[in-house]
Amino acid sequence: MDPVSFPFAHRFDQVSGSAIREIFKVIAQPGMISFAGGNPSPDALPDQMVREIASEVLLANGKQLLQYGATEGYPPFVESLKQYVYEQLHCDIPAILPVTGSTQAMDLLCKAMIDPGDTILVENPSFLGNIQCMKLYQANLVPVESDDSGLLIDDLEQKIIQYHPKMLYTIPTFQNPSGKTLPADRRKKIAELANQYHVIVAEDDPYRDLRYEGSSLPAIKSFDREGWVVFLGSFSKIISPGLRVGYVAGHPDVIRKCTVGKQSTDVHTANLNQAVVDQFIRRNLLPDHIRSICAGYGEKMRFMLKKLSEFPGEVHFTHPEGGLFIWAELPEHMNALKLLPQAIEKKVAYVPGTHFCVNGGHENTIRLNFSNSSMEQIETGMDILNQIISNNL
Ligand SMILES: Cc1ncc(COP(=O)(O)O)c(C=O)c1O
Incomplete structure (x- = not known):
């Protein structure tokens, strides 16, 4: 197709939406350990409960x-x-x-x-x-x-x-x-x-x-x-x-x-x-459901924090009490964008922190999600990240 210059609205001038999309394409590759997304764990999605409830409410009130x-x-x-x-x-x-x-x-x-x-x-x-x-x-x-x-x-x-x-x-x-x-x-x-x-x-x-x-x-x-x-x-x-x-x-x-x-x-x-x-x-239904989700996520969060504590001392990270993310700061001279291809080659993905920063910068930061990986994946993936960071100190 010939290139066309559409007169898009100026409200899109500051928004490209492309940087993270590239990372999410990579996550989809088979065998990838992804600390990049923010998705709930598949185990936490109550498909059976939703199926039963949806069927009951449709039976009771479908036309409305x-x-x-x-x-x-x-x-x-x-x-x-x-x-x-x-x-x-x-x-x-x-x-x-x-x-x-x-x-x-x-x-x-x-x-x-x-x-x-x-x-x-x-x-x-x-x-x-x-x-x-x-x-x-x-x-x-x-x-x-x-x-x-x-x-x-x-x-x-x-x-x-x-x-x-x-x-x-x-x-x-x-x-x-x-x-x-x-x-x-x-x-x-x-x-x-x-x-x-x-x-x-x-x-x-x-x-x-x-x-x-x-x-x-x-x-x-x-x-x-x-x-x-x-x-x-x-x-x-x-x-x-x-x-x-x-x-x-x-x-x-x-x-x-x-x-x-x-x-x-x-x-x-x-x-x-x-x-x-x-x-x-x-x-x-929410209290029991939330309790069961939190039990699994809490275990994963503590394990990821433990693995981070094995990283070189120059790596600093937050200590959340909940949620889905940990934020890590690598030594000042490191660039998480530039390290990402090394991690991806070894089948581990994260999001470089600069993407979340209003004016960019903070290239030495990364966001890690723990909810969507198994304990084994956290173990393997964090060991790989530890090695990459140690090699680049
Ligand atoms: C801080 C924050 N706000 C809002 C949302 C979007 O939530 P929703 O799925 O309800 O649109 C997210 C999703 O990741 C989030 O992290």
Whole structure:
């Protein structure tokens, strides 16, 4: 075909979407040990339970589920979801909208709030999918400094004063990609700053139930007084990412704008999928299911951390208490992008950390996922990485 120069919208100017796609092509090769993705383990996907529930809800209410539904959500699910989120967050949930994965929550929130050139403060590194989303809305992304526990409040306040941002995007629990968890006092302070300076906080918390150690922390949302914090939740990591069911909870005015934005995106989230998640909540199936997932993931995380402790002393890494990822910093002179072909040749894949960094850089970092490999694969793959890094010291 002859090359054609299509007049694509400028919103794509900063977004290529190509770097990671290449890595994911490689992961698909047979025999590859992949620490690269963020997928739940196949063992954690409750296919039998979903099959039974889907069949029951279709028998009971098939015609309604297969018909168009309300953008506001499948009514029984909205009811059970509201109660579920209230119990999770221990705070009033004045409005909630079921969405097609929490990815859509971020898209709708940006659609509702962000004009081209608006500043969004972000953790650095941060979740690639939502960095892409914010860039597509032509936001000016400004990174906020972090320490081992996450966002630094002094830097956050200074940047709020300096940049007058519309929004802060944060993943406070078992952050993707760093695995860090923000302590309660900083969560409270973020909510206070949001209320004081009138900054929307997008609190993206899809990993909060995947805790293998320590105890649960209050959501930033639970400290919110006026409604500046918007909570983005997901059932992807605790039931199934393929169902694409998440939610956005917050002030009724914000949720209303998201609802209007959703009308032209997908009209509504699939009724059948909402009904399945509704039954997981109503039948109280989540606690046992989450417990069983966490047992396996916790074991894998501890084993990967143990293997990392055998790496040369110059390699530093986070010590998450849950989630799916560990973040490692190799010695300053190493370049994880350049080491990747050596790892791939030996059938091990990871994602170089630079891909998660808002302005690039940080080439000596890597993100490691442990949930989607067996213990044997973690043993073999980590030994290979250890050897490659030791050889390049
Ligand atoms: C921090 C974060 N937010 C959102 C998502 C997307 O979740 P969902 O499947 O609900 O769209 C992910 C998925 O990996 C994630 O890591």
